[in-house]
Amino acid sequence: MKVVTLNTLKELKAAGEKFSVVTCYDAAFSQRINEAGIEVMLVGDSLGMVLQGHDSTLPVTLDDMVYHTRAVKAGNSRSLIMADLPFMSDASLPILLENSARLMRAGAHLVKIEGDAWLAEGISHLTRRGIPVCAHLGLTPQTVNQLGGYKVQGRGEAGQALIKSAQELEAAGASLLLLECVPTELGRAVTEAVDCPVIGIGAGPDTDGQVLVLHDLLGITPGKTAKFVKNFMQDSQSIPDALAAYHQAVKNNDFPAPEHCFQ
Numbered sequence: 269m270k271v272v273t274l275n276t277l278k279e280l281k282a283a284g285e286k287f288s289v290v291t292c293y294d295a296a297f298s299q300r301i302n303e304a305g306i307e308v309m310l311v312g313d314s315l316g317m318v319l320q321g322h323d324s325t326l327p328v329t330l331d332d333m334v335y336h337t338r339a340v341k342a343g344n345s346r347s348l349i350m351a352d353l354p355f356m357s358d359a360s361l362p363i364l365l366e367n368s369a370r371l372m373r374a375g376a377h378l379v380k381i382e383g384d385a386w387l388a389e390g391i392s393h394l395t396r397r398g399i400p401v402c403a404h405l406g407l408t409p410q411t412v413n414q415l416g417g418y419k420v421q422g423r424g425e426a427g428q429a430l431i432k433s434a435q436e437l438e439a440a441g442a443s444l445l446l447l448e449c450v451p452t453e454l455g456r457a458v459t460e461a462v463d464c465p466v467i468g469i470g471a472g473p474d475t476d477g478q479v480l481v482l483h484d485l486l487g488i489t490p491g492k493t494a495k496f497v498k499n500f501m502q503d504s505q506s507i508p509d510a511l512a513a514y515h516q517a518v519k520n521n522d523f524p525a526p527e528h529c530f531q
């Protein structure tokens with residue numbers, strides 16, 4: 269299997285082919301995810317919830333992210349590794365640069381940052397220095413306290429503002445966009461409005477790629493899961509089978525199905 273780069277994702281978008289993304293936090297899963305053919309591994313700050321047991325991603329530190337990025341890198345042979353900048357790691361441009369550099373030194377191929385149009389300055393600061401960035405828009409879990417909960421974003425007029433933000437962030441240098449928890453129509457509109465690949469989670473079937481949290485995909489997340497989650501272990505005999513089933517379902521555009529989407 270070929271090594272995946274940002275160019276691979278751009279080529280897939282141009283060819284109208286979907287790609288799959290899953291969160292990963294250690295070397296063993298990194299190998300299994302590679303074998304399943306999944307293009308991108310996200311070292312997500314969701315580790316604060318699924319590994320550390322917190323009720324949000326806010327307690328996750330940069331040291332936590334560096335530790336898990338190193339572990340994922342150790343098991344990786346072909347997938348693109350994207351690592352999350354955790355809460356408050358972009359307090360100023362020098363801090364943002366230093367924190368992003370630590371993630372890149374640990375093995376990330378690009379960093380992901382949550383926010384909105386105001387991220388533009390930080391994104392161009394990083395990309396000018398050789399650090400590719402994915403901008404995470406829509407439901408941004410690090411601002412859950414401001415959003416008043418994990419709710420669908422971008423309904424009504426807010427949708428137009430989100431499309432504009434996406435275009436501004438692409439112009440600032442973002443290599444990828446990630447859209448979380450927005451209506452299907454908005455997922456499609458953003459994907460069409462930008463040239464860079466767009467990854468969706470709860471953003472409908474029309475984004476270029478799909479991402480799921482590993483523990484959700486394997487059906488081992490404690491408590492209630494979101495509407496956009498599918499447990500791929502239910503019809504699989506093993507973890508490698510479930511990962512391969514997820515990858516195939518994304519490639520065939522069978523996932524997400526209407527019951528996983530917001531209208």
Ligand code: KIV
Nearest residue numbers: 291312313314469479
């Ligand atoms: O941290 C994470 O796992 C994420 C996904 C929810 C996209 O950002």
